[in-house]
Amino acid sequence: MMDLQLSGIPIIYDMILDDDSLILIEEYIHGQTLEQLLNDQNTLIYSDALSIMKNGI
Numbered sequence: 398m399m400d401l402q403l404s405g406i407p408i409i410y411d412m413i414l415d416d417d418s419l420i421l422i423e424e425y426i427h428g429q430t431l432e433q434l435l436n437d438q439n440t441l442i443y444s445d446a447l448s449i450m451k452n453g454i
Contacts, residue, residue, distance in 0.1 A: 405452065 399409045407424040414420075431449070435441070441449070 399412065402408060407426055409421055409423045411422040412419065413422070434449075
């Protein structure tokens with residue numbers, strides 16, 4: 398996963414296995430979460446959902 402660099406997916410800098418937990422240190426991406434967007438708009442039209450899937454929020 399750390400070697401993959403995919404558009405719209407944060408870069409993973411480190412992975413730490415601690416007992417039964419996995420801790421990911423990843424790139425910060427500024428912007429609105431999908432949850433925040435849905436709280437603001439309640440629903441998404443098809444073209445907006447498609448745009449988010451292609452480009453992110």
